Amino acid sequence: MLARVPDDLTPDLPNPHAVPPPEAAAAAGGPVSEPAGVPAGATGAAPTSPAPATDAPASPAPPALELRGLWRRFGEKVAVAGIDLVVPAGSFYGLVGPNGAGKTTTLSMATGLLTPDAGTVLVHGRDLWADPVAGKALIGILPDGVKLFDRLTGEQLITYAGLLRGLDRDTVAQRARDLLVAMDLVADARTLVVDYSAGMTKKIALACALVHAPRLLVLDEPFEAVDPVSAANIRDILAQYVASGGTVIVSSHVMDLVQRMCDHVAVVAGGHVLAAGTVDEVRAGASLEDRFVELVGGRVSGEGLAWLRTSSD
Numbered sequence: 665m666l667a668r669v670p671d672d673l674t675p676d677l678p679n680p681h682a683v684p685p686p687e688a689a690a691a692a693g694g695p696v697s698e699p700a701g702v703p704a705g706a707t708g709a710a711p712t713s714p715a716p717a718t719d720a721p722a723s724p725a726p727p728a729l730e731l732r733g734l735w736r737r738f739g740e741k742v743a744v745a746g747i748d749l750v751v752p753a754g755s756f757y758g759l760v761g762p763n764g765a766g767k768t769t770t771l772s773m774a775t776g777l778l779t780p781d782a783g784t785v786l787v788h789g790r791d792l793w794a795d796p797v798a799g800k801a802l803i804g805i806l807p808d809g810v811k812l813f814d815r816l817t818g819e820q821l822i823t824y825a826g827l828l829r830g831l832d833r834d835t836v837a838q839r840a841r842d843l844l845v846a847m848d849l850v851a852d853a854r855t856l857v858v859d860y861s862a863g864m865t866k867k868i869a870l871a872c873a874l875v876h877a878p879r880l881l882v883l884d885e886p887f888e889a890v891d892p893v894s895a896a897n898i899r900d901i902l903a904q905y906v907a908s909g910g911t912v913i914v915s916s917h918v919m920d921l922v923q924r925m926c927d928h929v930a931v932v933a934g935g936h937v938l939a940a941g942t943v944d945e946v947r948a949g950a951s952l953e954d955r956f957v958e959l960v961g962g963r964v965s966g967e968g969l970a971w972l973r974t975s976s977d
């Protein structure tokens with residue numbers, strides 16, 4: 665079983681010893697930072713007042729993702745009703761909720777795929793919707809109901825994703841090979857994606873989300889239709905990614921999986937966050953599944969379906 669992400673695919677984290685020019689970092693999908701010692705937004709500006717004293721404690725690193733007052737409605741339907749959420753950098757964060765809770769809508773707004781009606785999305789402290797190009801460079805996305813260019817082969821699709829992210833051809837070729845191995849898709853590298861099974865399609869989409877070594881990985885139902893061995897491989901890859909400094913947000917309906925895999929979780933229902941924190945805080949001594957049912961409610965008896973138990977002969 666694979667338990668290791670190739671070093672080249674671990675997240676592009678800021679290197680305190682090397683500060684690339686912002687445009688180069690953005691093009692490489694890496695962090696865009698001001699030169700050390702220069703206040704944000706002041707690059708190139710002549711100082712107008714003496715520098716402030718520098719003995720104040722360094723401010724803590726911003727969360728990987730911060731959602732403030734996110735709203736989204738579709739016609740009369742309010743899908744997301746003022747969601748606030750803080751995803752700490754380096755966390756493995758689960759997002760759970762019943763069908764129609766607003767998870768996909770929230771993640772779509774958090775990753776620049778869907779415009780919010782109101783609210784702010786900060787990715788590593790940067791306002792995503794103020795500068796979507798820089799913000800999206802930090803994110804890898806596996807959307808729900810993913811639509812791919814499925815007339816490409818798996819290998820071509822990863823290559824396409826890498827080139828689109830601004831990587832050079834040699835880097836893309838190396839990473840495509842590594843990802844095909846990690847996803848156990850080498851034998852089908854030259855098969856058209858349209859001929860892939862649902863689980864294989866999920867894996868090739870995940871490979872595309874990883875190719876630019878993002879700092880934040882947002883995965884909507886990544887294990888749906890994936891076989892147990894592939895799921896275990898993917899879990900290993902994600903755990904390794906988090907161990908090397910990346911942040912993963914994963915939506916899932918499988919409480920047991922979230923409880924085992926994630927260190928933080930948010931329970932969402934009706935477009936609101938009902939509970940959020942570490943998994944242990946949220947489950948409060950119960951299993952996550954029991955706590956989920958307690959928070960969300962909505963259990964129905966099968967009495968109305970008595971006819972299902974009636975013999976038809």
Ligand SMILES: Nc1ncnc2c1ncn2[C@@H]1O[C@H](COP(=O)(O)OP(=O)(O)OP(=O)(O)O)[C@@H](O)[C@H]1O
Pocket residue numbers: 738741742743761762763764765766767768769770
């Ligand atoms: N494009 C759309 N047009 C109209 N309504 C939408 C649209 N997208 C989502 N909705 C509605 O918004 C609500 C939240 O949907 P969303 O897909 O975010 O839920 P979810 O938590 O991801 O659900 P599931 O777990 O079933 O995938 C639902 O009532 C859904 O019908």
